[in-house]
Amino acid sequence: DTGVSQDPRHKITKRGQNVTFRCDPISEHNRLYWYRQTLGQGPEFLTYFQNEAQLEKSRLLSDRFSAERPKGSFSTLEIQRTEQGDSAMYLCASSLDNLAGYGYTFGSGTRLTVV
């Protein structure tokens, strides 16, 4: 197990296009999280899954954003009709149930640039 993997590492897209990112968590982790980080800011929570169930979504997650984790393993985050304000680093993390005790393990992130 090589930790949390994210693909692609970088994505440049034109405004209005759709993009999809993938995250593969640590295999025994049942929780998976998506965060967004813009320049000079800390990561901001977007959504999280426990197994295949999406349990919480931030108000930051507009209707153009959708996340799935169909089999409780990998997850995808799709952004439709991208806007320049979507340019950011998208981070995935995974954890065991007891987050408070152990914290997250983060992936390297996908850097999105919308031109």
Added chain:
Amino acid sequence: AQRVTQPEKLLSVFKGAPVELKCNYSYSGSPELFWYVQYSRQRLQLLLRHISRESIKGFTADLNKGETSFHLKKPFAQEEDSAMYYCALTPETSGSRLTFGEGTQLTVNP
């Protein structure tokens, strides 16, 4: 709603000097607090968590509920400590989202 504040975006010290990275939080209940670190070109990783009262790489952090602070300290800074440091909070009963501060970029000069 919970909030984490790191008042210093940049902090520069000399090697061997003590260092303290400040973190203040606002939350009405009992939070769980963490420090995460990101070294250059590496992923964000957990440094320490208050619940374990541990010392990692010489760093310690004490939760002060009266002052709602969780400052990170190290008595003698090393050049390899140069990194971005984030303080983060999760509600004790939630176990889901982490709320991060904006981060402090620590530079340890030779």
